Amino acid sequence: MSKSIYDINPAGDVICTYTDPDRETLRSTPTFVPPAKAILYAFLPAGYPHSVTTDYLPYQTYDSLQAFASSISSLLANRAVLEGLGVGDSSSSPTGALILKITGDTISRIATILFAHRMGQAIEPECKFYRFLADIFNDSAQFLDLLTPALPYFPKLGVIVAAGVLRSLCGVAANASKASLSAHFALTGNLAELNAKEASQETVVSLLGMLVGSLVVRMVEDKQVVWGLMMVLAAVHLAMNYRAVRCVQMRSLNRQRATIVFREWLEQNAILTPEQVALRESILGKGRGNLASKTGEYTGFCEFGTYGDVMGWSPRGYHRYDLETPGYFMGIWHRAGNFYMRVALKEGAGSPLPAWFDAVHHAYHFDSALKDGLQSHYENEMPLGYVSEDQKRGVFEALAAAGWDLESNQLETRLPIRVRVDGKRGDVKKGMPTTPYRLTFANIPSRPIGKGSCPASWSGGQTRLDRGALLEHVQHQLVLEDEDAIHSRDTTQRKPLPLLPAHKITFSPSQTPFMPPPLE
Known part of the structure; x- marks a missing residue:
């Protein structure tokens, strides 16, 4: 009795059919793949769409469109830089042009090191923000490039240096944020292959952009037309990039997403999914650490820091409240319609998510705090408020069931610091004073x-x-x-x-x- 055996790819598609599987009579029939589909597969991760998240394709589509616009505008900017360096001008000195180039490259590389050191920890939690910010840096550098032909030597030097610094910031922010986004898209441990396919996509888009850009550069010479065209290209570039990062549905909880989720639970007793939060979160606006009261009349900010940041900071004119729980120290400062919070996590506290939940809860009830008197309010609600530990555990379990990744620490945007308590008199154990x-x-x-x-x-x-x-x-x-x-x-x-x-x-x-x- 004959039987059929199939080779299938990770997506479950049949790529070859075998009949009469005996060694002497084995026959194979490869599945026909249309040429267009075969070419498309060369640029998509193996096993697509099952090997990547559902937001991969819309992100890559918009990302390719923004890269195409950027390729054309970069050619116009590079032509302006060459003119500024003296290409085509017999009176210009090659040595002077070389010094301009060396100076710009030197300072831009120093800026790369400093920016990576200062902001490297914050890029992964805020990868959508920095991915968009990178293109703002890039477009700003290109507009500075357009100024170089019309400037004398020393102002030109300053503009070249500034443009180089902006490109350095763009490089750090773009590369780091892309790495974080790629890790989000990869579902089957195919991160390296996904990055390789993305490089292939960028190569094709860049080639098309260079071909079209070459025609544009030959046709457009008038300065005013160049500026107008650059503005249009920059608008398209930023719009496509914004749509790209807006499509991404991150499963990790950074400060903004955690605030959105916790406030929804406080207001509606509902748990939002990553897809729902992606529609609400802000890309460039307020949200990263910003908190607000129930009515929105009182606004504030919360950040993680050291014990000294919490206990040693005393701004003039602020009322201060100090809290301590088994997991953290918290300071709350208030003046007029503003409040400010700092949290120092204790050693062994684990995830900072419970501390952020408490911060959002305290901020949410700031209206009632001011209505009844701050002291009386905090005596009745601090430090854990009306939400019990069992309720919080239930919230976190519901978040995990909704698809959120609670293991990764995306709340701290600086080097995580923990406070070690050495057991001296006055320590709090199991949540109770001693x-x-x-x-x-x-x-x-x-x-x-x-x-x-x-x-x-x-x-x-x-x-x-x-x-x-x-x-x-x-x-x-x-x-x-x-x-x-x-x-x-x-x-x-x-x-x-x-x-x-x-x-x-x-x-x-x-x-x-x-x-x-x-x-x-």
């Missing part, structure tokens, strides 16, 4: 608010309240109480919160073994 006492408070005559007491503790140089209390315009007395009495209370409702230095404090210890230092 030295309990009771804080009693009474009203100031000018502002009658009431009196009472609440559990408290001292940790890390701060006073922390274990239960909310109205403490604005209040004079305090600190009384140490038996630790067992504190711990016998219902601990499920405890919310450790900072007692701010802005309040007037009077300490009256009833026991001598330990006295918390006064806050100033």
Whole structure:
């Protein structure tokens, strides 16, 4: 009985059929592939479309169109540079032109090193932003090139140097961001092959651009026409590049995408997919670390830093709030309609995603904080707010189920720094302060608010309240109480919160073994 056996490619397409598979009677029939399709396959990754993400083809289409426009404009810019260097001018010195070229190349290479050192860590998390920014650098350099023929020697030198620096920035940003995008597109470990096919695509597009650009250069000589044509080409170039990066649906959570996802959960109790977030995220506008309150009336910014960045920064005119959890230290500064947050992650804290969730949550409730009084608000919500640890774990599990990559750290755009706590007195373990006492408070005559007491503790140089209390315009007395009495209370409702230095404090210890230092 005869049977058929097939060779298939990674996409599942049959490439050859075998009948009568005995060695003596084996017959093979290759599958016919149309010439146009065979040529197309030479420029696409093996196994396409199953070996790449769904956003690969639209990105490459727009990327090829922008590269075509850039190839034509680069020829016009290069002609202007050659004219500026004296090509065709018998009065120009070859030595002077060589010095101009050497000076520009030297400074541009130094700029490459400095930019890679300063911004290299930020390019991968913000690859869409830097991919678009690279082409802005490139087009700006080309417009500077157009100025060189009309300038005297020293201004020309400055323009050549500036254009070279912009091209260097373009090279670093474009190459690094393309590498990150390629890693996103590759699904089957085919990153090297994908890059090779992309190089083939760019070669063909560049050749076509050079052919068309050669005709354009011969036909267009008038300076005004050149400037007008350059503006059109730059507009097409940037528009196509913008459409290209807009098509990309990154699965990693950088600061902007994490903020969009977390705010949607806070507002609608819904989890967005990478496809939905790609439609909302900004390419060049605000979003990278920018936060806003529920109504949008109060805006702020959050970034990761060192312990000194959090505890040692005291800008004039800002109200300050310091928080500490088992995973991080956080500082919040507020003035008028603006707030600013800094987070220092502790050693062993793991992913910075929970800290960013808390930052987004604190920012989201800034309206209610100002409505009810900042101190009272933070005493009732900080440091973990109304969202429990179980709820946050549920959010992260839902994010993973929606297709988000939670393993990669795309939130920190600088070298990740962690704070090592060496176990001295006042450390916080398992989320609870270690030295309990009771804080009693009474009203100031000018502002009658009431009196009472609440559990408290001292940790890390701060006073922390274990239960909310109205403490604005209040004079305090600190009384140490038996630790067992504190711990016998219902601990499920405890919310450790900072007692701010802005309040007037009077300490009256009833026991001598330990006295918390006064806050100033």
